[in-house]
Amino acid sequence: MHDAMEGFSRHISQQFNHELESIRTEMLAMGGIVERQVHDAIKALTENDIQLAEESKRLDQQTNQMELSIDDQCTKMIAIRQPTASDLRLIVSISRSVSDLERIGDEASRICKHTIEIFNSGNVPKGYVEVRHIGALVSGMINDVLTAFARRDLAMAYRVAKQDIRVDTEYRTAMRTLVTYMMEDPASISGVLNVMWVLRSLERIGDHARNLSEHLIYQVSGTDVRHQTLKSIKQTLRDDSPDDEDDLNPNSE
Amino acid sequence: MHDAMEGFSRHISQQFNHELESIRTEMLAMGGIVERQVHDAIKALTENDIQLAEESKRLDQQTNQMELSIDDQCTKMIAIRQPTASDLRLIVSISRSVSDLERIGDEASRICKHTIEIFNSGNVPKGYVEVRHIGALVSGMINDVLTAFARRDLAMAYRVAKQDIRVDTEYRTAMRTLVTYMMEDPASISGVLNVMWVLRSLERIGDHARNLSEHLIYQVSGTDVRHQTLKSIKQTLRDDSPDDEDDLNPNSE
Numbered sequence: 001m002h003d004a005m006e007g008f009s010r011h012i013s014q015q016f017n018h019e020l021e022s023i024r025t026e027m028l029a030m031g032g033i034v035e036r037q038v039h040d041a042i043k044a045l046t047e048n049d050i051q052l053a054e055e056s057k058r059l060d061q062q063t064n065q066m067e068l069s070i071d072d073q074c075t076k077m078i079a080i081r082q083p084t085a086s087d088l089r090l091i092v093s094i095s096r097s098v099s100d101l102e103r104i105g106d107e108a109s110r111i112c113k114h115t116i117e118i119f120n121s122g123n124v125p126k127g128y129v130e131v132r133h134i135g136a137l138v139s140g141m142i143n144d145v146l147t148a149f150a151r152r153d154l155a156m157a158y159r160v161a162k163q164d165i166r167v168d169t170e171y172r173t174a175m176r177t178l179v180t181y182m183m184e185d186p187a188s189i190s191g192v193l194n195v196m197w198v199l200r201s202l203e204r205i206g207d208h209a210r211n212l213s214e215h216l217i218y219q220v221s222g223t224d225v226r227h228q229t230l231k232s233i234k235q236t237l238r239d240d241s242p243d244d245e246d247d248l249n250p251n252s253e
Numbered sequence: 254m255h256d257a258m259e260g261f262s263r264h265i266s267q268q269f270n271h272e273l274e275s276i277r278t279e280m281l282a283m284g285g286i287v288e289r290q291v292h293d294a295i296k297a298l299t300e301n302d303i304q305l306a307e308e309s310k311r312l313d314q315q316t317n318q319m320e321l322s323i324d325d326q327c328t329k330m331i332a333i334r335q336p337t338a339s340d341l342r343l344i345v346s347i348s349r350s351v352s353d354l355e356r357i358g359d360e361a362s363r364i365c366k367h368t369i370e371i372f373n374s375g376n377v378p379k380g381y382v383e384v385r386h387i388g389a390l391v392s393g394m395i396n397d398v399l400t401a402f403a404r405r406d407l408a409m410a411y412r413v414a415k416q417d418i419r420v421d422t423e424y425r426t427a428m429r430t431l432v433t434y435m436m437e438d439p440a441s442i443s444g445v446l447n448v449m450w451v452l453r454s455l456e457r458i459g460d461h462a463r464n465l466s467e468h469l470i471y472q473v474s475g476t477d478v479r480h481q482t483l484k485s486i487k488q489t490l491r492d493d494s495p496d497d498e499d500d501l502n503p504n505s506e
Contacts, residue, residue: 068477068480072477075341082335088328092328099349182442183439183442186436186439187436189432189435190432193432193449196446224324227321
């Protein structure tokens with residue numbers, strides 16, 4: 001009887017692990033869709049591809065539904081499995097992450113909306129060089145943070161958080177350039193404004209990618225590093241894994 | 254012995270209810286601070302009060318810390334108390350709500366940042382009428398949604414969600430007006446852009462207030478209404494409380 005109980009309990013625990021793994025996989029799948037949304041949104045704008053903009057915009061409904069479904073599974077797992085410690089942290093981190101992924105999808109949709117407005121106006125405004133440049137940076141961040149999640153790689157998560165600082169700097173420079181375009185040619189104001197909103201969305205996508213890296217750090221290390229400076233995040237990771245000196249070199253910043 | 258156990262269990266349950274009430278009160282207190290932040294940010298801009306802008310900006314650290322502290326308490330309560338059903342929904346709803354409150358605080362900070370930029374430029378741009386108007390609408394939404402939380406008033410929550418549609422319409426009209434200001438006077442572009450960012454922040458604050466109303470509806474009714482249309486939210490509430498016809502009249506939209 002004792003053996004039977006032990007077997008039963010092992011069975012439950014295996015099933016729970018299977019559920020945790022499955023929800024983690026679903027979150028990564030949602031990440032893949034969101035990554036494609038952002039990629040397509042940038043491509044649609046810079047290549048003036050209205051059909052791609054409309055397709056990418058439609059993906060938003062799918063990511064909205066995935067957010068609800070994954071979040072619902074998270075709450076049910078908490079109610080039924082009553083997880084603690086690292087299992088609970090995994091669930092909390094997934095629930096926070098799908099919220100940021102959904103917001104990235106929202107921003108990609110906004111980019112498509114502005115692409116459609118630009119297309120309908122019949123003019124191609126200046127500023128696509130800046131969109132391509134910052135677009136490539138934030139696309140790289142999304143790709144990296146999803147890889148970091150898949151590998152539970154905190155050093156990689158840290159690099160994503162650090163990259164956000166670069167995006168913010170490049171964003172401010174790009175905005176100044178766009179203001180001069182407007183001043184030189186007031187007739188272009190509406191068009192350039194659309195590009196500005198796109199850049200703003202890209203900058204926000206960078207913020208969400210950084211949030212995702214913070215959720216992973218919480219999941220693995222147990223420390224909630226939201227609202228912390230990069231320096232203090234680095235300290236958290238150093239305390240957690242003193243061997244990983246290369247990626248967390250204090251002189252590399 | 255049996256009585257002692259029952260007494261113990263009642264004691265635990267009372268303590269848990271006390272904890273739930275206390276975390277709910279903390280969330281409402283955070284809401285009060287965020288409400289003040291938004292109020293002060295709008296006042297600082299429209300009355301050119303640089304000191305108030307700097308004070309309001311500093312409040313952001315406090316709301317960041319409150320988010321972390323309340324979220325930490327939520328996770329600990331889940332781990333220790335292992336709540337289910339409505340208790341779990343209350344905790345999940347509070348955790349989601351502090352995230353939206355923190356983002357409202359972020360937007361208020363952004364408004365202050367633009368106020369400081371405008372002040373330093375020495376020029377007062379056009380567009381303050383629009384800021385006052387939309388500012389009053391979103392301030393009202395925050396106030397109403399916090400009252401709805403305090404009273405668990407779903408009809409009031411629904412009205413907040415509905416008000417967001419009006420904010421979006423007024424926002425689009427205001428943006429068109431601001432574009433004409435820029436075209437008429439290209440020298441004003443930088444200044445008017447600052448006002449545009451402020452309006453964008455106000456519009457996002459409206460979105461977060463709507464999110465808060467959806468978290469309350471989830472908390473009380475158990476239905477996750479995120480990404481639903483107003484019509485379908487109304488249906489959820491009607492199914493939940495068929496007596497409340499006045500506020501949920503299908504002809505009132």
